[in-house]
Amino acid sequence: MKTQRPCSIAATLGVIGEKYSVLVLREIFFGVRRFDAIARNVGAPRDVLAARLRRLVEAGVLERVPYNERPQRFEYRPTQAGQDLRPVLLTLMAWGDRYLTQVPPVTFAHDCGARVEPVVVCGACRREVLPGSLTPHFTDPEWAA
Amino acid sequence: MKTQRPCSIAATLGVIGEKYSVLVLREIFFGVRRFDAIARNVGAPRDVLAARLRRLVEAGVLERVPYNERPQRFEYRPTQAGQDLRPVLLTLMAWGDRYLTQVPPVTFAHDCGARVEPVVVCGACRREVLPGSLTPHFTDPEWAA
DNA sequence: GCGAGTAGGTCCAGTTTTCAAACTCGCTGG
DNA sequence: CCAGCGAGTTTGAAAACTGGACCTACTCGC
Numbered sequence: 001m002k003t004q005r006p007c008s009i010a011a012t013l014g015v016i017g018e019k020y021s022v023l024v025l026r027e028i029f030f031g032v033r034r035f036d037a038i039a040r041n042v043g044a045p046r047d048v049l050a051a052r053l054r055r056l057v058e059a060g061v062l063e064r065v066p067y068n069e070r071p072q073r074f075e076y077r078p079t080q081a082g083q084d085l086r087p088v089l090l091t092l093m094a095w096g097d098r099y100l101t102q103v104p105p106v107t108f109a110h111d112c113g114a115r116v117e118p119v120v121v122c123g124a125c126r127r128e129v130l131p132g133s134l135t136p137h138f139t140d141p142e143w144a145a
Numbered sequence: 146m147k148t149q150r151p152c153s154i155a156a157t158l159g160v161i162g163e164k165y166s167v168l169v170l171r172e173i174f175f176g177v178r179r180f181d182a183i184a185r186n187v188g189a190p191r192d193v194l195a196a197r198l199r200r201l202v203e204a205g206v207l208e209r210v211p212y213n214e215r216p217q218r219f220e221y222r223p224t225q226a227g228q229d230l231r232p233v234l235l236t237l238m239a240w241g242d243r244y245l246t247q248v249p250p251v252t253f254a255h256d257c258g259a260r261v262e263p264v265v266v267c268g269a270c271r272r273e274v275l276p277g278s279l280t281p282h283f284t285d286p287e288w289a290a
Numbered sequence: 291g292c293g294a295g296t297a298g299g300t301c302c303a304g305t306t307t308t309c310a311a312a313c314t315c316g317c318t319g320g
Numbered sequence: 321c322c323a324g325c326g327a328g329t330t331t332g333a334a335a336a337c338t339g340g341a342c343c344t345a346c347t348c349g350c
């Protein structure tokens with residue numbers, strides 16, 4: 001690949017950026033853990049799904065654990081790193097709900113009773129991160145914007 | 146494409162899920178607005194970049210506005226819908242910073258003075274959305290997990 | 291006026307991915 | 321014995337991506 005700006009967004013996309021990877025994670029978060037069920041729900045070709053699962057396991061996002069000996073059968077579970085991708089899926093879902101659908105196909109109820117509308121806040125001050133409120137700082141000045 | 150679960154995540158990926166689309170948005174958020182500069186920074190082939198920009202404009206995420214007549218020159222600006230994708234990029238970046246890099250290549254200072262560590266909270270109760278705290282509800286029972 | 295440079299693309303041929311369907315392997319249940 | 325399931329692998333054709341060359345329309349320095 002050509003040279004590109006060093007960036008954690010690009011790095012993350014190197015793990016979950018290929019087609020279907022995020023949808024696989026969605027199924028995992030819904031509790032779907034078996035190859036055939038994931039294939040059905042995401043609509044991916046089986047060879048592509050096999051490749052994505054391998055990649056996600058290799059990257060430490062999923063774990064491949066046997067649930068049956070003879071014949072050997074495996075299921076896929078999220079690791080802690082996998083769990084920590086949940087915010088990414090929630091923000092993707094929130095945007096789609098707002099701009100692409102009339103009726104959200106899936107909603108989440110939060111513990112507090114409300115339907116979850118995820119909001120991204122600054123971990124320090126707990127206020128919402130608004131467009132103008134951020135100043136980037138580049139570690140490598142060669143790539144400063 | 147095969148049938149797949151109806152889902153706002155998939156819908157959103159239909160807009161920004163192709164290779165380079167998210168990196169284009171990253172550049173836009175850094176304030177980079179011109180074709181050549183975006184091409185350099187994301188490392189995409191120029192024809193692919195042209196296709197991505199067309200798609201993002203068509204989807205209402207970016208606007209193509211002239212900044213020069215004779216010769217006609219255009220720049221790309223985020224719409225409100227585009228701005229609202231910022232949380233997606235922030236959560237992607239946060240995950241990469243945590244799991245894939247030692248030194249974050251880019252950090253953001255928030256208005257409050259702190260380095261931003263984005264946290265996703267429930268819009269209603271303002272508490273962090275934790276793994277076990279969500280219950281999915283499916284509009285179409287055929288696709289319930 | 292002439293060549294070089296800039297900006298925003300398009301076009302091309304070669305490589306890589308993706309696709310849908312068919313097939314394999316090891317079992318289980320009737 | 322035969323059918324079926326689960327988890328993949330194989331196959332051959334279609335689609336997407338790749339890096340680079342090229343095109344158009346200017347502007348600048350000489």
